[in-house]
Amino acid sequence: MNSEFLAWYQKYFVKLIAPSIVDTLVMLSATMVMAIIFGFFFGTILVITRKNGLRPNQPVYAVLNFIINFVRSFPILILLVALLPVTRAVVGTTIGVKGAIFPLTVAATPFMARIFENAMVEVDPQLIEAAQSFGASNTQIVIKVILKEAVPSIVSGTILATITYLSATTIAGTIGAGGLGSVAMNYGYHRFDDRILYTGVLILCILVQVIQLIGNFIYKCVQKG
Amino acid sequence: MNGTSIRDLSFSYENDTRLILKDIDLEVAAGEFVCLLGQSGCGKSTFLRLLAGLEKPTTGTIAVDGKAIAGAGLDRGVVFQDYGLFPWMTAGDNIMLALKQKFPRMDKAQRKEIALKALRAVGLEESVFGKLPKELSGGMKQRCAIAQAFSIDPPILLMDEPFGALDAVTRARLQDMVLELWGSQQQKKTVFFVTHDVDEALLLATRICVLGQAPGRVIYDVSIPPESKPSRDNLFEDTEMMQLRNTLIRYINRDVASHIE
Ligand SMILES: Nc1ncnc2c1ncn2[C@@H]1O[C@H](COP(=O)(O)OP(=O)(O)OP(=O)(O)O)[C@@H](O)[C@H]1O
Ligand SMILES: [Mg+2]
Numbered sequence: 001m002n003s004e005f006l007a008w009y010q011k012y013f014v015k016l017i018a019p020s021i022v023d024t025l026v027m028l029s030a031t032m033v034m035a036i037i038f039g040f041f042f043g044t045i046l047v048i049t050r051k052n053g054l055r056p057n058q059p060v061y062a063v064l065n066f067i068i069n070f071v072r073s074f075p076i077l078i079l080l081v082a083l084l085p086v087t088r089a090v091v092g093t094t095i096g097v098k099g100a101i102f103p104l105t106v107a108a109t110p111f112m113a114r115i116f117e118n119a120m121v122e123v124d125p126q127l128i129e130a131a132q133s134f135g136a137s138n139t140q141i142v143i144k145v146i147l148k149e150a151v152p153s154i155v156s157g158t159i160l161a162t163i164t165y166l167s168a169t170t171i172a173g174t175i176g177a178g179g180l181g182s183v184a185m186n187y188g189y190h191r192f193d194d195r196i197l198y199t200g201v202l203i204l205c206i207l208v209q210v211i212q213l214i215g216n217f218i219y220k221c222v223q224k225g
Numbered sequence: 226m227n228g229t230s231i232r233d234l235s236f237s238y239e240n241d242t243r244l245i246l247k248d249i250d251l252e253v254a255a256g257e258f259v260c261l262l263g264q265s266g267c268g269k270s271t272f273l274r275l276l277a278g279l280e281k282p283t284t285g286t287i288a289v290d291g292k293a294i295a296g297a298g299l300d301r302g303v304v305f306q307d308y309g310l311f312p313w314m315t316a317g318d319n320i321m322l323a324l325k326q327k328f329p330r331m332d333k334a335q336r337k338e339i340a341l342k343a344l345r346a347v348g349l350e351e352s353v354f355g356k357l358p359k360e361l362s363g364g365m366k367q368r369c370a371i372a373q374a375f376s377i378d379p380p381i382l383l384m385d386e387p388f389g390a391l392d393a394v395t396r397a398r399l400q401d402m403v404l405e406l407w408g409s410q411q412q413k414k415t416v417f418f419v420t421h422d423v424d425e426a427l428l429l430a431t432r433i434c435v436l437g438q439a440p441g442r443v444i445y446d447v448s449i450p451p452e453s454k455p456s457r458d459n460l461f462e463d464t465e466m467m468q469l470r471n472t473l474i475r476y477i478n479r480d481v482a483s484h485i486e
Contacts, residue, residue, distance in 0.1 A: 051239075129279050130309035132297040134326040134377075148313060 012196055016183055021203060023097050024179035027169045031104040032162055038105070039112025042068070044142060046117040054128075054138045068110040076168050079107050080175060100169065100177030108165050115157030119150035151222045159215030163208055170204065180204060229253040229276070229381065229415060234285035235440075236268075236275060245271050247440035249285070253432070255380075256413030260426035260433045262477055268441030269419040270306055273383050276417055277303045289381065299327050302379035304387045306419075308370045310358045316344070316369040317354030320376050327377040343372035346406075348398055363390040371399065375406055382407075382416045388425070397457065400428060423473050427466055428457060435476045445476040 046064055049057040074082065083103040084094050093099045123146050131145045147154075173181025180200050188197025234249040245268045253259055261269050274280045276287060278297040286293050289300065303309075310319045320340040324331060344353055347368040358366050367390050374382060384403075388396045407414050420426055426433050431454070435445035447469065455463045 126305060126307065126309050127311060129277075129297070130303075130305065130311070132279065133277055133299075133301070133303040134323050135297065135299040136326065145311070149311075 008195065012187070013199070016187065017180075017196070017199060017203070020178065020180045020183040020200075021207075024166070024169050024173075024181070024207075027097050027100050027104065027172070027177065027179055028162065028166055030101045031108050031165055031169070032158070034101070034105040035108035035112040035161065035165070036158065038109040039116050042109065042113035043116025043120065046113065047120045047146065048138070048142070050121070052125075054141060068113055071106065071110045072114075074107075076107055077171050077175070079103065080172055095176040096178050100172045100179070104165060104168055104172060107168060108161060111161050111164070112158070115161060116150075116154060119153035119157060120146045122153065123149040152219060155215065155219045155222055159212060159219070162211050162215070166204070166207060166211065228255045228290060230288050230291075231276075232286050232288075234275065234282050234287065236271060236280065236283045238271075238280075244283075244440040246275075247442045249441075249443055251434065251443060251446075253415060253417075255415055258407055258416045258429055258431045259418065260430035261417065261419045261436060262421070262423065262426055262433060262473060263436035263441065264438050264477060265421070267436045267438045269436060270385050272436070272441065273303070273385050273417060273419055276381075277301055277383050279303075299377065300379055301381040301383055302374040302377055304367075304370050304374045304382070304384040306385040306389065308358070308366045310366060310369055310373070312358050315355050315357055316349075316361065316366075317341075319358075319369065320344070320373045323373050323377050339376050340372075343376035344369070346375065346402060347372045348395060348402075364392070364395060367391065368395075368399070380412070380414055382414050384416065385419045386421065387418075388420075396425075400425065401457075404429060423470055423477070424460065426473070427455060427470060428460060433473065435473060437476075437479070444479070445473070447473075 042064060046061060046068075048054045049061040049064075051058070051061075053061075071079070080103045083106060087094045087099055087102050091098055091102050127145055127149060128141055131141050136144070169177065169179050170181025170184070173179045173183070174185045176182070180203060184197050184200030187193055188195075188200055229251075230253070231249055231251040234246060234251075235244060236246040237244045249272070261272065263269050271280065275282060276294075278294050278301065288294065294301075297303075310316065311322070314322065317337070317340050320343060321333075321336045324336045324339060328336075341351055341354060344351065349365060349368055349372070353361065353365060353369065358369070361369065367387065371384075371387055374384075387403075388399055391399065403416075403418075407416055418426075418429060420429075427449070430449060431451060432446070432448045434443050436442065437444035449469075453465065455466045460466055
């Protein structure tokens with residue numbers, strides 16, 4: 001290997017790109033974990049309160065439904081920018097990995113809520129009735145029947161969301177979040193260093209493939225059940 | 226006990242103004258075996274869903290032992306028209322889950338024993354215990370669902386065309402089994418049994434109700450005292466039963482004629 005490449009590798013890959021991969025993965029996993037938790041919470045409320053749900057409640061459903069649609073109607077970049085003051089107030093900073101997790105979670109939560117809702121709504125109502133006729137409580141029905149039956153759809157939806165929000169982290173990178181997106185943008189695009197730009201792109205491609213592979217594997221496992 | 230009284234029951238599904246059931250008044254004593262007959266779509270399943278507590282009456286009340294029912298409960302076992310087994314559990318686990326709900330303190334070995342016994346009673350091999358619903362045929366699934374309902378031994382049993390997917394031999398066998406289960410106990414179960422088959426109704430029922438079409442209401446209600454109940458062999462020789470059979474068929478078809486006109 002020639003020394004020019006080695007020098008580049010030392011300077012940019014080891015010191016810049018590699019840590020940015022870690023930043024990206026930290027942002028992405030923190031965002032997804034939070035989005036799954038909150039998405040599950042809101043998605044469950046949607047399923048329970050919707051018409052024909054376990055406990056229909058039109059006002060609650062309508063309000064939550066509206067908020068989710070409202071947040072989802074923002075293009076991701078606009079949402080991140082619009083949230084800047086809120087982010088500053090909540091986490092104290094708008095830059096770096098720390099500053100990115102909050103707005104990304106806000107963006108990803110409604111998406112995950114819909115994924116949970118859609119997956120859980122598809123559950124055969126007869127299974128829910130069968131559980132009711134055994135005297136199962138609503139909590140038992142949600143956890144042991146609806147969630148259980150919805151797991152494969154939830155997994156495939158979560159893979160979709162993870163890949164979507166991987167690209168969202170790179171968009172966040174362009175406005176100060178750090179990670180692969182910001183390296184590719186600031187060191188690659190703005191400084192005309194194609195090597196950095198395309199290395200970043202290549203790594204993102206690999207990440208997408210890996211996420212999909214892991215996701216497919218999990219999907220296969222849960223489907224057997 | 227478990228006598229059931231249905232008063233002025235009317236029902237329409239939400240977001241649908243059409244009245245599905247209208248002014249149903251039915252007093253069913255404990256231990257009666259009630260067969261519900263009627264055209265497809267007349268509201269038999271809906272009526273059973275109301276009894277199960279899965280739907281709420283639009284007007285009127287349903288009471289068991291004088292207490293209005295509030296939702297579904299373990300005192301009323303349901304065999305659905307299309308099974309209702311959890312697809313991620315084996316047939317055996319499905320039955321054991323129901324048992325666990327009914328008898329939280331029963332130990333696993335005992336539950337397993339009851340589940341196996343119930344499977345044998347509906348003519349299934351023990352290997353079915355470890356199979357997932359998707360690995361079973363329609364008729365086998367239906368028999369598992371029946372085994373499940375029977376194993377928890379509810380005082381009131383609601384069955385919606387439970388033998389619809391079965392061949393004649395299995396069907397006859399299960400009819401006998403249902404009769405035996407219903408009649409053998411000290412305290413007879415109250416059974417509501419929906420069927421399209423008039424002969425099945427004659428064979429099983431101590432009381433037959435025919436529901437009319439749109440809206441569903443009881444247009445014919447007849448009791449068959451236990452002493453004049455036919456057996457499978459003499460059903461078609463019993464002139465009284467044959468007369469009743471004709472009457473029932475006439476009533477079932479009556480509303481159709483007026484619909485066609
Ligand atoms: N969930 C529902 N929402 C609205 N209407 C319904 C619903 N379920 C059934 N219906 C209507 O109620 C009527 C009665 O249906 P039901 O299933 O009770 O009939 P059925 O007598 O059991 O028929 P079958 O013999 O074919 O099983 C039908 O006209 C049907 O279209
Ligand atoms: Mg029906």
